[in-house]
Amino acid sequence: xxxxxxxxxxxxxxxxxxxxxxxxxxxxxxxxxxxxxxxxxxxxxxxxxxxxxxxxxxxxxxxxxxxxxxxxxxxxxxxxxxxxxxxxxxxxxxxxxxxxxxxxxxxxxxxxxxxxxxxxxxxxxxxxxxxxxxxxxxxxxxxxxxxxxxxxxxxxxxxxxxxxxxxxxxxxxxxxxxxxxxxxxxxxxxxxxxxxxxxxxxxxxxxxxxxxxxxxxxxxxxxxxxxxxxxxxxxxxxxxxxxxxxxxxxxxxxxxxxxxxxxxxxxxxxxxxxxxxxxxxxxxxxxxxxxx
Numbered sequence: 001x002x003x004x005x006x007x008x009x010x011x012x013x014x015x016x017x018x019x020x021x022x023x024x025x026x027x028x029x030x031x032x033x034x035x036x037x038x039x040x041x042x043x044x045x046x047x048x049x050x051x052x053x054x055x056x057x058x059x060x061x062x063x064x065x066x067x068x069x070x071x072x073x074x075x076x077x078x079x080x081x082x083x084x085x086x087x088x089x090x091x092x093x094x095x096x097x098x099x100x101x102x103x104x105x106x107x108x109x110x111x112x113x114x115x116x117x118x119x120x121x122x123x124x125x126x127x128x129x130x131x132x133x134x135x136x137x138x139x140x141x142x143x144x145x146x147x148x149x150x151x152x153x154x155x156x157x158x159x160x161x162x163x164x165x166x167x168x169x170x171x172x173x174x175x176x177x178x179x180x181x182x183x184x185x186x187x188x189x190x191x192x193x194x195x196x197x198x199x200x201x202x203x204x205x206x207x208x209x210x211x212x213x214x215x216x217x218x219x220x221x222x223x224x225x226x227x228x229x230x231x232x233x234x235x236x237x238x239x240x241x242x243x244x245x246x247x248x249x250x251x252x253x254x255x256x257x258x259x260x261x262x263x264x265x266x267x268x269x270x271x272x273x274x275x276x277x278x279x280x281x282x283x284x285x286x287x288x289x290x291x292x
Contacts, residue, residue: 031123036080042119044081044127046112053112054133060108061135064276065101072136073098077105083124085114093130099227100279158183160198164284165277167194192277195265201256209261210235213254222250229255229282251278257287 046053066073075095079087087109092098098105118127154166160181167185174181179200186193201209213235217224222239234255241248251274252265266281268274 031120031125033083034126036126036128037118037120038128040118040120040125040127044085044115044118044129046115047085048113050131054131056112057108057133058135060111062104062272063135064272065104065279066135066276072134073101074132074134077109077131077133079109079129081115081117081127081129083117083126085117087112087115096228100282103275156185159288161196161285161287163281163286165194165281167192191268191270192273193267194277194281195263195267197263199261199263200259201261202259209256210254213237227253229253232257249274251275253282262287 048056073095075098076093078091078093080089082088090102090106090109092102092105117124119125154164156163156165156167156169158172165185165187167187169183170186171184172182181198183196184194185196214224217237217239220239220241222237224235224237227234227236232255234253237250237252237254239250241250246269248267248269249271250265250267252263254261254263256262264281264285266274266278268277
């Protein structure tokens with residue numbers, strides 16, 4: 001009888017231990033409805049298939065936002081596929097310069113049909129996905145010698161900076177009192193206006209200058225973003241001014257180099273042209289550091 005009692009107690013202990021292990025296993029196998037899974041049993045995929053998804057992305061992407069000297073760009077898109085198949089939290093990997101075109105990338109992705117979401121144990125879950133993208137623009141290829149010649153011909157140069165632009169200087173002045181140097185350019189057809197200003201500042205007041213820029217941007221209903229620009233801390237602002245007959249699309253980047261606050265601006269009545277030339281200006285703009 002004593003042995004039987006020991007056996008029953010031992011059996012109860014084993015059963016209880018097994019029950020605890022089974023409970024832990026069940027908890028670890030539960031699917032979290034809010035978690036973003038990297039590894040899933042059934043991957044998310046475009047409803048029309050990956051080939052057609054990439055084909056649609058390429059055909060919808062507006063190549064005008066890419067400077068003409070590039071005939072292809074490559075990057076990786078990282079995003080979350082929500083449980084309803086929509087895409088969110090869009091990021092770029094392996095090409096930081098592609099962030100200059102993030103607005104166009106997001107616009108194209110938002111137009112894409114919803115994906116088939118990922119599944120774990122038959123349950124729909126949120127998941128992360130990475131898609132390599134390569135965009136080619138073969139129609140924009142030109143003879144390299146002609147391209148180099150055209151770039152040389154369109155280089156704008158001052159003692160402070162240089163950049164590439166099919167434009168001419170229309171005004172420049174120096175305000176000794178405010179310690180501001182201003183340069184204004186426009187294209188031959190007056191479709192694009194460029195403004196570059198250099199203001200001498202006290203480096204101790206850097207944050208104050210950015211705060212003023214943000215405050216002025218709010219008054220103009222402008223959007224502002226903090227960005228990294230060629231190793232400078234910078235702010236980008238975009239806003240629209242309604243004129244008598246047309247809207248003027250303003251794109252500006254503000255950054256500090258040496259003891260100068262530098263603003264470079266592109267304005268056009270065409271939104272895409274303004275963005276295109278702004279991206280090109282940011283890419284080609286170079287400071288003559290020795291001067292600063």
